[in-house]
C-alpha cells in the first residue's frame with residue numbers, strides 16, 4: 001500500500017547526478033484476464049536498443065539492468081491483487097524502489113534527474129482514507145478502507161443481558177428489564193464510541209461512515225464527540241455482519257459522489273474567486289509563480305495534464321514558457337522540465353490541498369488554477 005509518507009520521502013530525495021527511471025504500470029487485467037504491461041515494457045526497451053548505446057547517462061548496459069531489475073521485481077515482488085505499480089530506479093546506481101496499490105495508473109516511462117511523483121500524487125489525492133463503522137446493539141465493526149480496499153478491521157462484541165424467562169409483558173420486572181436494557185445499550189454505545197475515537201486517533205482516517213439501523217445510527221451518533229461526528233460523511237442501513245466486499249460495493253457510489261462533490265466545491269470556489277479577481281490564479285505561469293511565493297492554499301489541476309517548461313539553473317525559478325534566459329536573474333542556463341510535475345511537487349512539498357478534476361473540465365483555465373492564502 002502507498003501513503004503520503006512515500007511521496008514525502010521521494011520529494012526529499014536529493015539528486016545525485018544519476019538519471020532516474022520512473023516507471024508507471026497499468027496492471028489491470030483485460031477481458032481475457034491478462035495483463036498487458038509487458039507490451040509497453042517491450043516497446044520501451046526496443047526504443048533504447050535503437051538508440052546510440054553510448055549516449056551520456058544512457059549506457060545500454062545500465063538500461064538493460066534497469067529492465068532486468070523491473071522484470072525480476074514483477075516476477076517476485078508484485079502482488080496479483082494490485083492494479084497499479086510505480087517503480088523508481090537509478091540508471092547505473094543501486095537505488096530501486098517499487099510501490100504497488102489496488103488502483104491502475106497510466107503506463108509511463110520517464111528518465112529524469114529526479115523521481116517523477118505527479119502520477120503517484122494523483123492516486124494519493126484522488127482517494128480518501130475512510131473509517132467504516134458498522135454497528136448493532138451488541139457489536140461494532142470498524143473497517144479501515146483506502147483505495148477501495150480493506151487495510152484493517154477491528155471488531156468488538158458485547159454479551160447482552162439474557163432475557164429472563166419470568167419477564168411478563170407490562171409487569172414490574174418487564175419495566176425493570178427494559179430500563180436495564182436501555183442502560184446496557186448506553187453503556188455499549190459509549191464503549192463503541194471510545195473504540196471509534198481510538199481508531200480515529202491511531203489511523204487518522206479522512207472521514208467516517210456509520211452504518212446500521214436508522215435508530216441505532218442516530219442513537220450512536222449522540223455518543224460521538226463533536227470533532228469525530230464532524231468527520232461523518234455518510235450514514236446508511238447495513239447488517240453488522242455483512243461481508244466486507246458487499247459493504248465496500250454498496251458504499252462505493254456514495255464515497256465516489258462525496259469525492260466528486262469535494263472537487264466540485266473547490267472548483268466552484270476557484271471560479272468565484274477568479275470572477276471577483278480575488279486571491280486566485282488560472283493557468284500555469286501565474287500558478288507556478290504563486291507556488292514559488294508559497295501562497296497556494298488549494299491547487300486545482302486537470303488529471304494527467306502535461307506542460308513543458310524550463311528551470312533556471314542559477315536561481316531555480318520554474319517557468320511554463322520555453323525561455324532562453326531567466327527573467328529574474330538573466331542567467332542563460334535553463335534546463336527543460338515538465339511544468340506539470342513541478343507544480344505538483346511544489347504543492348505537495350508545501351502541504352497545499354490538491355484537487356484533481358477530469359479531462360477538459362478546466363480547459364478554460366488552461367488545465368490548472370489555484371486558490372491563494374494571501
Ligand SMILES: [Zn+2]
Nearest residue numbers: 312315326329
Ligand atoms: Zn534565474
